[in-house]
Amino acid sequence: MKDNETVLITSSQNAQIKFARSLDKKKDRYFHNAFRAEGVRHIKEGLDLNWKLLSLFVSPEVQERPHVKEIIQIARAQGARISVVSSRLLETITNRENAQNAVGIFVQKWAELDDFMDENTIVALERPKDPGNLGTIMRTIDATNCQALILLEESCDPYSTEAIRAAMGSSFAVKIAKANITDFLNWRTANGFSLYGTHVKSTKLHSETKFAAKSILLMGNEQSGIDDELANSCDGLVKLPMAGRADSLNLAIATGICLYEIWRQSGFQGRKS
Amino acid sequence: MKDNETVLITSSQNAQIKFARSLDKKKDRYFHNAFRAEGVRHIKEGLDLNWKLLSLFVSPEVQERPHVKEIIQIARAQGARISVVSSRLLETITNRENAQNAVGIFVQKWAELDDFMDENTIVALERPKDPGNLGTIMRTIDATNCQALILLEESCDPYSTEAIRAAMGSSFAVKIAKANITDFLNWRTANGFSLYGTHVKSTKLHSETKFAAKSILLMGNEQSGIDDELANSCDGLVKLPMAGRADSLNLAIATGICLYEIWRQSGFQGRKS
Numbered sequence: 004m005k006d007n008e009t010v011l012i013t014s015s016q017n018a019q020i021k022f023a024r025s026l027d028k029k030k031d032r033y034f035h036n037a038f039r040a041e042g043v044r045h046i047k048e049g050l051d052l053n054w055k056l057l058s059l060f061v062s063p064e065v066q067e068r069p070h071v072k073e074i075i076q077i078a079r080a081q082g083a084r085i086s087v088v089s090s091r092l093l094e095t096i097t098n099r100e101n102a103q104n105a106v107g108i109f110v111q112k113w114a115e116l117d118d119f120m121d122e123n124t125i126v127a128l129e130r131p132k133d134p135g136n137l138g139t140i141m142r143t144i145d146a147t148n149c150q151a152l153i154l155l156e157e158s159c160d161p162y163s164t165e166a167i168r169a170a171m172g173s174s175f176a177v178k179i180a181k182a183n184i185t186d187f188l189n190w191r192t193a194n195g196f197s198l199y200g201t202h203v204k205s206t207k208l209h210s211e212t213k214f215a216a217k218s219i220l221l222m223g224n225e226q227s228g229i230d231d232e233l234a235n236s237c238d239g240l241v242k243l244p245m246a247g248r249a250d251s252l253n254l255a256i257a258t259g260i261c262l263y264e265i266w267r268q269s270g271f272q273g274r275k276s
Numbered sequence: 277m278k279d280n281e282t283v284l285i286t287s288s289q290n291a292q293i294k295f296a297r298s299l300d301k302k303k304d305r306y307f308h309n310a311f312r313a314e315g316v317r318h319i320k321e322g323l324d325l326n327w328k329l330l331s332l333f334v335s336p337e338v339q340e341r342p343h344v345k346e347i348i349q350i351a352r353a354q355g356a357r358i359s360v361v362s363s364r365l366l367e368t369i370t371n372r373e374n375a376q377n378a379v380g381i382f383v384q385k386w387a388e389l390d391d392f393m394d395e396n397t398i399v400a401l402e403r404p405k406d407p408g409n410l411g412t413i414m415r416t417i418d419a420t421n422c423q424a425l426i427l428l429e430e431s432c433d434p435y436s437t438e439a440i441r442a443a444m445g446s447s448f449a450v451k452i453a454k455a456n457i458t459d460f461l462n463w464r465t466a467n468g469f470s471l472y473g474t475h476v477k478s479t480k481l482h483s484e485t486k487f488a489a490k491s492i493l494l495m496g497n498e499q500s501g502i503d504d505e506l507a508n509s510c511d512g513l514v515k516l517p518m519a520g521r522a523d524s525l526n527l528a529i530a531t532g533i534c535l536y537e538i539w540r541q542s543g544f545q546g547r548k549s
Binding site (some may be wrong): 053104142146171173174175210242243247248249250251252258260263271 | 304313319321408415419420442444448449481517519526530544549
């Protein structure tokens with residue numbers, strides 16, 4: 004039997020099942036340089052955008068459907084392992100009731116800062132903690148004609164299951180680089196990006212700020228906001244107006260509102276719908 | 277011993293502990309008409325806004341701190357039960373490691389549609405499914421000078437632990453009514469509100485729409501969007517521009533961007549910072 008023929012797996016102790024399940028843990032994702040994506044549509048996104056698929060699991064109920072046959076065919080051409088597993092085993096992999104009918108394991112991709120030289124808008128997040136926020140931000144980055152995300156210092160993992168789920172397929176469309184603050188600040192100066200941080204102490208609203216053509220939107224950590232060194236290095240500090248009892252917005256909401264404002268100022272360049 | 281003197285609880289089988297823990301379940305929240313709020317700051321929010329506190333749990337480590345003594349004093353004056361419980365028992369209640377140092381159990385409040393007659397901006401959500409989204413939306417409603425939320429048809433519970441956590445204290449600042457679609461449409465016509473739904477098929481952008489002084493922003497379900505009857509009844513359908521591979525935004529993000537646009541058009545009326 005060739006490696007990439009479809010095999011039927013029935014045991015939850017099968018090594019492939021254990022491998023797929025282990026990717027819930029950051030250390031296993033790191034060790035294997037891999038992550039899990041769920042659902043035929045999202046797996047198709049990854050394949051369309053040339054992400055390397057290692058392994059594909061589909062349930063017997065859907066394996067003959069045209070769009071499932073299509074991803075099986077692409078997966079086979081890539082040399083990925085293809086397994087048919089029961090819905091119950093898919094639930095075991097995803098640790099979720101009513102699991103998706105397909106699970107794919109992809110190789111992680113990490114960009115370098117220099118890959119972003121030609122971007123117009125970049126989002127930089129300092130030490131984001133919540134993977135749900137991170138995934139939601141990636142979905143919004145993709146939706147606003149951006150492709151570039153920089154994670155500054157120790158951040159939650161964009162390849163965690165929660166982040167991937169929240170990104171709803173946009174993980175495959177956003178390039179992610181990691182950097183420390185010093186390297187990041189040197190890079191953006193050398194490459195002529197203007198840096199805009201959101202800061203509660205700013206007196207200038209997001210909607211009063213004229214964002215430069217090459218902009219980096221910098222958002223601080225959920226609890227502590229932007230580091231002082233970073234704030235002092237910004238070309239502009241902006242704030243979102245606030246009313247009521249709330250003293251801050253959710254990080255993904257604040258990022259989304261700023262991104263739409265930056266995009267609005269460009270006349271929604273690259274808009275598809 | 278009087279009912280509202282501070283008692284020390286050491287057993288996880290104590291009836292008060294069991295009661296507090298049971299509020300993770302919707303049927304128990306419904307039966308007791310109660311919900312749980314975590315953290316001294318959020319409990320203080322509830323007390324400041326005159327929500328009825330039934331029971332307060334604090335850890336011994338913090339009970340002498342000034343802001344904790346303050347909420348104990350208000351709780352006592354309200355006739356709430358006050359219990360000192362170990363951090364470990366607080367973790368049992370909240371099912372969370374590194375639990376907050378205080379947990380409060382409050383009585384739920386539900387508004388009627390007629391309570392919203394004098395509002396300027398109201399948010400209506402049709403069948404929202406994700407309590408994290410719902411809580412995040414409440415936080416954003418509070419931040420944008422609104423106070424009114426209508427849940428249409430069968431919706432997830434704004435008093436669930438996940439929603440309360442995501443709302444970050446704003447649950448206490450937002451009035452919530454439930455309605456079916458027919459009653460809702462009749463009420464808004466009778467009370468002169470213009471209804472704006474977000475819809476992928478709209479050709480008009482949010483930023484090109486002039487929102488009326490008395491507006492209801494209507495957002496559809498995460499999966500299926502707005503019901504056809506509702507869409508046909510709208511005074512305006514708006515859409516958010518989209519680029520990239522993403523075909524939609526997260527519900528809380530889309531709501532936040534629309535709310536900030538509506539609020540921008542009012543000159544950020546009621547802005548505090």
